[in-house]
Amino acid sequence: MKRLPALLTAALLCACTQTPSGPVTAQTVALGTALSAPASQSFGGSWSIEDVPAWLSVSPPSGKGDVSVKVTADRSRGTPVGADQPRLSGQVTVVWKNGSASGRTVWTVTADQYAVTGQVVDGDSVQAGDVEPRGLLRTGGTREARGVIVRYRSAAAQAVALGRAVPVATLGGAAQAVTRDTLSRLDVPGGARRDLGGRAVLLETADVTGALRALRADPNVEYAVPNAVLHPQGLAQPVVPSDEYAGLQWAYKVLGYGAVWRDMEAGGYTRPVTVAVIDTGVRFDHPDLQGALYGPGEGALDVLTSSTNGDGNGPDTDPTDPDTPGRTAGSHGTHVTGIIAARWGKISQYAGCGSCSTSGVVGAVYRAPVRVLPIRVIDTADNATTADVVNAVRYAAGLTVTLGGKTYTNPHPAAVINLSLGGDVSAEEARPLCSAVAEVTGRGALVVAAAGNAYGTEPFYPAACEGAVAVASVTLSGAGAPVHAEYSNRYPQVMLSAPGGVDLSRGATYYNGGNLNGQRYPDVILSTDWDYVKDQPTYYSYAGTSQATPQVSALAALLLSKGVTKGRDDTLARMTATATDLGEAGRDEAFGYGLIDPAAALGNLAVSDALGLRVQGSRGSAYLPALDALGRFTAYLPDGTFNVIGGRDRDGDGIYGGANDPRDERQVTVGPAEPQVAVGALSPGP
Template identity: 35%
Template structure:
């Protein structure tokens, strides 16, 4: 009888359909992960069914369901950076024939250290004692210090010259025969002096200013110029005129921030789309947004007539153009409440002009044929459009293509090849289809010879929409308008009020013109004399992000102008970055840093962030070493020496 009772009890232990479970104490109350992985031992009866669910998105289980005893593998995976805290905790819920909750702990190791500048001049120079030319100053010199002084060089001795009435001599240099006069009406005095045969020349006694960052109203919102170091473009001298063709929707010539920066109708600009057809009924008003005549030859005025998708902040081509060449300084405002300075283009202080070529209609759509015609035309290759021969009198050195299709096109790729063969740089948007078509190639960016540009956000991470594939060559800020101020600000047009304005856009369309502008600046400055030299300069100086070396998200890295041009930057703050089981960028405060890391092996880079973009760019003083972080409370890395 005792034997029967014992057998009956043993059967109950392994029986699931009666709801008799293994004792609860056989399931652990908590599990501690070692690094990003760990395990949970489920010691249950052989017929007990169970399911494990995670309350936390960062914690996954394999397998998630089963029957009987099992060792479940736990894995932590974070989409972004971990919070800087000593420990992460999560919970697992076990349901089915057994009910329990298990606490999962992921302890992080406190890592500390110090950073010192080992360069010889470190002790005497700090970021708080910057030279005046590095402070933010106006890029537009003021006409005169006092407003009433004239410098005159007389052909004869001053004593023999008759001074204009109302003028007063402030000083006279006998060696250079230079006289400084003062007058309550200096402009009238200047005009009289220039008519005087005894005067060699006369001019207003103007002033010069230390060159520095622009003071345009919206410049502080152009974070992307800081991300790429383009804010320091004033340090470079540019002498060679360069043309960048913007193949897009056309451009608003009447935007005051683009005055003098565009090739005009009759100077090579062209509209391959053509104007909208007149209304069928004479009494109806003309609609500039209507369909153009099919198979027409186009015309030489690529003014963007309208934007059906953004009437109050439209003109994609104007936005792209402003990123490249919008002026610095003031202009006459378009209305009493309009800005008088706006924003600045990346190449605002270089003799670079945009050649607008319209291939996209008011809906933002165009044909492969028109894009191919515009690319060849921009490169100076004669083309024929509806029986009309077109020859561009202003061949471009760079072609910007902020457009694309996931469909391969022979005609576009052949046109790109023809332009590249002529020594023209073709820069194209990698595409914004990563969410819907991950890894898909976009053309013409994926055409052989084209430079494919990906997009990053405000945090120097690849943008969620940016195409990732083997054709990506380089990355530049494309922004994210879901974040306040996180888009790319540039020139646009309000078609409702018919006034210029400024809008945040996002996309690889906005990243592409920044690379096009950088290439134009390389050629204009003389740092490069050929297309190949310009691209090698920009590519080799990019800040490597993502996997080491070229990768599908960032290409060769993020655009880095100071590294390309060798600009001398003010000394920045120190920065420590670590990549390994997790990635972490750590600020250095008063020479010390502290963070928390998952155990594992890391590559640590310490640098002096002179460009101020929270990255260790090429050309900045830095140090790199491997760090092993083992389990424990604290790891002190000592003092890191960062030098030239």
């Protein structure tokens, strides 16, 4: 009985000494090539984890007693576009409290990247002795060799070859005999020998290979080479518009429009095409759209019957986006229209606006006879009803509609219908929209619609209707190819992608390299707009699938105008077949068939011939590792599956190995089980 208090005291003393009373100390958590790793430290107080980098996650985020967490790396969120960091490093903060003591301690986390090595080899390089029969010299391409150029070791030997008399003392009789015998066996008559000076002779012969073999065996010959026919190597120069803000319209460069516009200047785009833009209406008085639109009395139509119509007129033939009291937002329809058809060059000065631009921006269709038919369905509250959109789609395709007791028929049925609108209605609720799409598709119209900006996977309608072309959005990555814009919805019906820019509310990027008023210009889409506060034309930038959609519509119109395609089905087939595949191989929910490639679809001339490397991730990421002087590379990548593409950029879009370019690629998968992969030589060819 006397020992019990002593035992209790001993037990209490033991428990106390096992409880660390010091602070949390700094340490390094090295993941190596693992995806995650545990991290722990003995501690007796409470703690929480703060300041975690975006590419790391720590679980649990807080606790009491020993600090014991799991650290996981999402390397794809930390890998730079140059893929040039063999190890990622970041810091997390452990905020701790132990009795009266407290503090903040930094833990460093490192994660090794996975390495892909290889070399991009220029397949167009000239190889010595690259001679083939029938006088053809191959140096990447095929060039005809018209005879042989021979340089002799002495002027006397050259004279013998030209059939001139040479004293035996100058060139011994045996030596003269050798040269004469060589020429006789080649059956090269005197008239087929030309003096090129400097002891050189041109021998005209059809048997280039045989002549080279015999001449190189003649001891009097210094060298013998094919007389290769050379061709001009200059590339057609891309067209660069001079309009004031054209340099900020980066989407056209990404799509290779410099080559398209050069092709357009050569003629061939002669067939008139109508593109219906079903939207908020348009500002017909914008100087940068003059001559690009069908106006009131030419088929333009306002189908709105709602109380928020804005112009107070109900359905009529004037779809002007109205200047209503208190309105501050811009004109969505005017913006969409300008992407397709804004004028090039000098424009008229808007009355009373001395500061307005006199050149503005450019539209994709340039000189092609493509005109926009504005149809107004979105009211001043930015809403459109299913019924109004149904009427607009049917009217655009040339079907008769009745509005407010009056019948309307479009005198210029649209080959392409642009719908930069939509909603997350159910498939059942979308049945009227899809019926209208099916009806006009049956009449040969191509319906192009925005896939939606909801950061999700729910289908948007009418884009998800069967027969519609759902357009997703991409934005710049600085990695030689665009990436999927995070806001752009992913779902199985997505068919094509086009530049839509970055959501500035989630953070700006500045990969386009443009500047405006001394400030970097973000990766957004600039086009025509209207300032309702000042009531004057302006230019503004937006981002979204609304901006990607008219770029697909413009390409469809150009294919029809040039006569590359004849109708809806072959136009769609051409765009999907020539799209640059991004993300997963083949069609996927983020990109559809890929990024449209106008230069490839329209079959344009090359305007560049750069050689480079692009690494494309199956989840939509893109990287641009550097090549050394010999074309070798090491790409430090996150875990995943990648297409490693060595390619040329022929159309000046900055994408190596695009749909219009030669390419050689390998698919690799890297991760903890395969941290290093060598792909060998990539030779994209000429």
